[in-house]
Amino acid sequence: MIATLQVVDGQAAYYDELPRTIRGLHDYMGYPDFIDPDGKFARRADGTVILGFGKYKSRPLEAVARNDPGFLEWMLRSDFSEEAKAVARGALDTLSKGANKSHRGSTAVRTTSRNHTRGHS
Known part of the structure:
Protein backbone atom coordinates (compact mmCIF):
# COMPACT_ATOMS: atom_id res chain seq x y z
CA MET A 1 0.00 0.00 0.00
CA PRO A 32 -17.39 5.35 -15.08
CA ASP A 33 -19.23 6.23 -11.92
CA PHE A 34 -19.66 2.76 -10.44
CA ILE A 35 -22.59 2.22 -8.10
CA ASP A 36 -21.40 -1.00 -6.46
CA PRO A 37 -17.88 -1.95 -5.35
CA ASP A 38 -17.50 -4.65 -8.03
CA GLY A 39 -18.45 -2.38 -10.93
CA LYS A 40 -21.47 -4.44 -11.98
CA PHE A 41 -23.53 -1.25 -12.28
CA ALA A 42 -22.44 2.26 -13.24
CA ARG A 43 -24.09 5.62 -13.76
CA ARG A 44 -23.60 7.48 -17.03
CA ALA A 45 -23.17 11.24 -17.12
CA ASP A 46 -26.88 11.62 -17.95
CA GLY A 47 -27.79 9.69 -14.77
CA THR A 48 -28.82 6.46 -16.51
CA VAL A 49 -27.79 3.34 -14.61
CA ILE A 50 -26.14 0.79 -16.91
CA LEU A 51 -24.76 -2.69 -16.48
CA GLY A 52 -20.99 -2.94 -16.30
CA PHE A 53 -20.52 -6.58 -17.27
CA GLY A 54 -21.80 -9.54 -19.24
CA LYS A 55 -24.07 -9.75 -22.23
CA TYR A 56 -25.83 -6.51 -21.24
CA LYS A 57 -22.67 -4.46 -20.63
CA SER A 58 -23.37 -0.75 -21.24
CA ARG A 59 -27.14 -1.37 -21.58
CA PRO A 60 -29.55 0.64 -19.40
CA LEU A 61 -30.65 -1.26 -16.29
CA GLU A 62 -34.27 -0.23 -16.84
CA ALA A 63 -34.28 -1.87 -20.29
CA VAL A 64 -32.71 -5.07 -18.96
CA ALA A 65 -35.27 -5.22 -16.14
CA ARG A 66 -38.11 -4.74 -18.62
CA ASN A 67 -36.85 -7.08 -21.37
CA ASP A 68 -35.03 -9.79 -19.41
CA PRO A 69 -35.91 -9.70 -15.70
CA GLY A 70 -34.59 -13.27 -15.48
CA PHE A 71 -31.07 -11.90 -15.85
CA LEU A 72 -31.48 -9.77 -12.72
CA GLU A 73 -33.21 -12.64 -10.91
CA TRP A 74 -30.18 -14.79 -11.77
CA MET A 75 -27.95 -12.14 -10.18
CA LEU A 76 -29.99 -12.33 -6.98
CA ARG A 77 -29.42 -16.10 -6.79
CA SER A 78 -25.72 -15.90 -7.68
CA ASP A 79 -22.50 -14.85 -5.96
CA PHE A 80 -22.63 -11.07 -6.34
CA SER A 81 -22.01 -8.42 -3.70
CA GLU A 82 -24.94 -7.36 -1.55
CA GLU A 83 -24.66 -3.89 -3.10
CA ALA A 84 -25.02 -5.27 -6.63
CA LYS A 85 -27.94 -7.44 -5.53
CA ALA A 86 -29.60 -4.39 -3.96
CA VAL A 87 -29.40 -2.53 -7.30
CA ALA A 88 -30.82 -5.53 -9.19
CA ARG A 89 -33.57 -5.98 -6.59
CA GLY A 90 -34.43 -2.28 -6.79
CA ALA A 91 -34.78 -2.47 -10.58
CA LEU A 92 -37.07 -5.50 -10.31
CA ASP A 93 -39.14 -3.81 -7.58
CA THR A 94 -39.51 -0.69 -9.72
CA LEU A 95 -40.58 -2.84 -12.67
CA SER A 96 -43.09 -4.66 -10.47
CA LYS A 97 -44.54 -1.39 -9.12
CA GLY A 98 -44.83 -0.04 -12.66
CA ALA A 99 -46.65 -3.18 -13.77
CA ASN A 100 -49.07 -2.87 -10.86
CA LYS A 101 -49.77 0.78 -11.71
CA SER A 102 -50.28 -0.12 -15.35
CA HIS A 103 -52.58 -2.98 -14.43
CA ARG A 104 -54.61 -0.80 -12.06
CA GLY A 105 -54.81 1.92 -14.68
CA SER A 106 -56.12 -0.44 -17.34
CA THR A 107 -58.69 -1.83 -14.90
CA ALA A 108 -59.87 1.70 -14.13
CA VAL A 109 -60.23 2.43 -17.82
CA ARG A 110 -62.22 -0.74 -18.40
CA THR A 111 -64.43 -0.03 -15.38
CA THR A 112 -65.01 3.53 -16.53
CA SER A 113 -65.82 2.34 -20.04
CA ARG A 114 -68.20 -0.29 -18.72
CA ASN A 115 -69.93 2.21 -16.43
CA HIS A 116 -70.12 4.69 -19.24
CA THR A 117 -71.75 2.13 -21.49
CA ARG A 118 -74.23 1.15 -18.78
CA GLY A 119 -75.15 4.78 -18.20
CA HIS A 120 -76.17 5.18 -21.83
CA SER A 121 -78.21 1.98 -22.16
Missing part, protein backbone atom coordinates in the same frame (compact mmCIF):
# COMPACT_ATOMS: atom_id res chain seq x y z
CA ILE A 2 2.77 2.42 0.86
CA ALA A 3 4.53 1.66 -2.43
CA THR A 4 1.34 2.50 -4.35
CA LEU A 5 1.03 5.80 -2.51
CA GLN A 6 4.66 6.61 -3.29
CA VAL A 7 4.08 5.93 -7.00
CA VAL A 8 0.96 8.12 -7.09
CA ASP A 9 2.77 10.84 -5.15
CA GLY A 10 5.69 10.67 -7.60
CA GLN A 11 3.35 10.86 -10.60
CA ALA A 12 1.57 13.87 -9.11
CA ALA A 13 4.90 15.63 -8.55
CA TYR A 14 6.03 14.90 -12.13
CA TYR A 15 2.76 15.77 -13.91
CA ASP A 16 1.57 19.19 -12.77
CA GLU A 17 -1.78 18.87 -14.58
CA LEU A 18 -2.90 15.86 -12.50
CA PRO A 19 -5.63 16.62 -9.96
CA ARG A 20 -4.63 16.25 -6.33
CA THR A 21 -7.79 14.57 -4.99
CA ILE A 22 -9.09 11.05 -5.45
CA ARG A 23 -12.34 12.36 -6.94
CA GLY A 24 -10.37 14.65 -9.24
CA LEU A 25 -8.18 11.75 -10.42
CA HIS A 26 -11.27 9.62 -10.96
CA ASP A 27 -12.88 12.28 -13.12
CA TYR A 28 -9.62 13.02 -14.95
CA MET A 29 -9.18 9.36 -15.92
CA GLY A 30 -12.74 9.14 -17.23
CA TYR A 31 -13.68 6.09 -15.20
